[in-house]
Amino acid sequence: MNKVVPNADEAVKDIKDGMTLMLGGFGLCGIPENCIAALVKRGVKGLTCISNNAGVDDFGLGLLLQKKQIKKMISSYVGENAEFERQMLSGELEVELIPQGTLATRCLASGYGMPAIYTPAGVGTEVAEGKEVRNFKGKDYLLEFAFESDFAIVKAWKGDTQGNLVFHETARNFNPLMAMAGKITIAEVEQLLPAGHLHPDHVHTPGIFVHRIFEGVNYEKRIEQRTVRKRN
Amino acid sequence: MLDKNGIAKRIARELKDGYYVNLGIGIPTLVANYIPEGIDVVLQSENGLLGMGPFPFEGEEDTDLINAGKQTITTVPGSAFFDSAMSFGMIRAQKIDLTVLGAMEVSENGDIANWKIPGKMVKGMGGAMDLVAAAKNIIVAMQHVNKAGESKLLPKCMLPITGLRCVKRIVTELAVIDVLKGGGFKLIERAPGISVEQIKNATAGRLMVDEEIPEMKIN
Numbered sequence: 001m002n003k004v005v006p007n008a009d010e011a012v013k014d015i016k017d018g019m020t021l022m023l024g025g026f027g028l029c030g031i032p033e034n035c036i037a038a039l040v041k042r043g044v045k046g047l048t049c050i051s052n053n054a055g056v057d058d059f060g061l062g063l064l065l066q067k068k069q070i071k072k073m074i075s076s077y078v079g080e081n082a083e084f085e086r087q088m089l090s091g092e093l094e095v096e097l098i099p100q101g102t103l104a105t106r107c108l109a110s111g112y113g114m115p116a117i118y119t120p121a122g123v124g125t126e127v128a129e130g131k132e133v134r135n136f137k138g139k140d141y142l143l144e145f146a147f148e149s150d151f152a153i154v155k156a157w158k159g160d161t162q163g164n165l166v167f168h169e170t171a172r173n174f175n176p177l178m179a180m181a182g183k184i185t186i187a188e189v190e191q192l193l194p195a196g197h198l199h200p201d202h203v204h205t206p207g208i209f210v211h212r213i214f215e216g217v218n219y220e221k222r223i224e225q226r227t228v229r230k231r232n
Numbered sequence: 233m234l235d236k237n238g239i240a241k242r243i244a245r246e247l248k249d250g251y252y253v254n255l256g257i258g259i260p261t262l263v264a265n266y267i268p269e270g271i272d273v274v275l276q277s278e279n280g281l282l283g284m285g286p287f288p289f290e291g292e293e294d295t296d297l298i299n300a301g302k303q304t305i306t307t308v309p310g311s312a313f314f315d316s317a318m319s320f321g322m323i324r325a326q327k328i329d330l331t332v333l334g335a336m337e338v339s340e341n342g343d344i345a346n347w348k349i350p351g352k353m354v355k356g357m358g359g360a361m362d363l364v365a366a367a368k369n370i371i372v373a374m375q376h377v378n379k380a381g382e383s384k385l386l387p388k389c390m391l392p393i394t395g396l397r398c399v400k401r402i403v404t405e406l407a408v409i410d411v412l413k414g415g416g417f418k419l420i421e422r423a424p425g426i427s428v429e430q431i432k433n434a435t436a437g438r439l440m441v442d443e444e445i446p447e448m449k450i451n
Binding site (some may be wrong): 079097100108127170224 | 286290293295298302313316365
């Protein structure tokens with residue numbers, strides 16, 4: 001078994017035009033920077049991207065948007081991106097907005113081998129249009145389907161050669177869910193360790209879910225909203 | 233009339249020891265600054281943290297540590313990180329005791345609209361629809377009227393709905409108002425210096441008013 005690939009270019013080399021990708025991260029926190037850069041370089045087009053957010057103009061998924069490589073975004077919140085707004089309003093970019101918990105749970109269902117879930121989020125709203133509503137114990141729920149994707153691309157803090165992953169702080173977010181959900185899962189990590197160097201009790205995502213892993217380089221890890229307090 | 237911090241201070245009085253609380257973006261975030269002494273609450277950030285602390289000191293920002301508004305934050309002792317599905321699991325399963333949200337409109341049966349204005353750029357609902365669909369106690373923090381001077385407490389929401397029959401209490405610069413179980417607003421408290429008449433005039437939905445309406449106590 002060899003899951004280790006040398007770099008992002010190698011990891012994404014068979015991602016083709018028109019594919020559906022899941023990309024981990026919340027805002028710019030915990031995003032697979034190296035793979036996004038490699039996809040920009042490869043120039044694949046017509047992508048459908050499932051990701052909580054769409055980056056900012058010049059970072060994260062914003063880099064793929066700039067090059068018009070994304071056909072459709074499936075996200076819960078897409079502010080902070082002027083190019084995104086322009087493409088959405090001109091009709092170049094298709095956008096499906098779904099509640100954040102629904103997004104997470106549709107990833108979870110996929111990773112747990114379940115076809116669908118029922119959730120109360122969106123009942124009575126336009127999110128419910130065309131969806132099956134079912135009442136359990138007096139409360140209405142919407143039927144939502146597990147996501148299907150060709151690749152999941154996630155970012156972890158540490159990983160080992162077996163593909164085991166450990167995430168750091170709130171950079172965890174959607175990453176472990178998407179890692180489980182990908183038909184093929186690519187993990188980029190800040191530190192790639194030999195098997196045995198991660199304590200089995202500390203592994204967040206077992207390596208069975210990860211097909212390719214590499215140590216990323218030159219992480220910018222940009223902060224979207226720098227908020228601080230003064231020292232007294 | 234209360235300013236934003238006044239609204240946050242009044243909402244902070246709703247906190248009880250041991251509460252797990254989710255604070256939305258805007259005025260709700262300010263509530264964290266006024267947690268009464270002797271009361272221990274745990275703040276949840278739906279991107280995957282229980283035990284959110286204040287903003288970091290300058291130079292100590294941690295790029296992997298943000299809140300749901302994407303702001304740099306800190307943790308408090310006893311905090312925990314988790315993934316987004318677990319985060320919304322604790323929301324849907326009603327482990328969160330109190331949710332404080334902003335709103336564009338609230339209807340007299342407790343419907344809330346706070347995610348979309350037709351004709352304007354739609355940024356998305358984020359976690360708002362999940363929170364309002366499941367929370368056992370939702371307090372709305374908002375201005376009583378919009379910029380055009382129109383009431384935001386309406387018989388029926390005009391804007392696209394975020395969730396149905398979910399708001400229990402509304403705190404504005406003018407008043408504390410409850411949503412009654414059978415529908416209708418009920419005036420609970422007046423802001424300092426505000427008359428019942430002023431509140432009635434600013435409320436488009438049905439408003440029940442008892443004879444004596446106490447003035448809010450803040451601090």
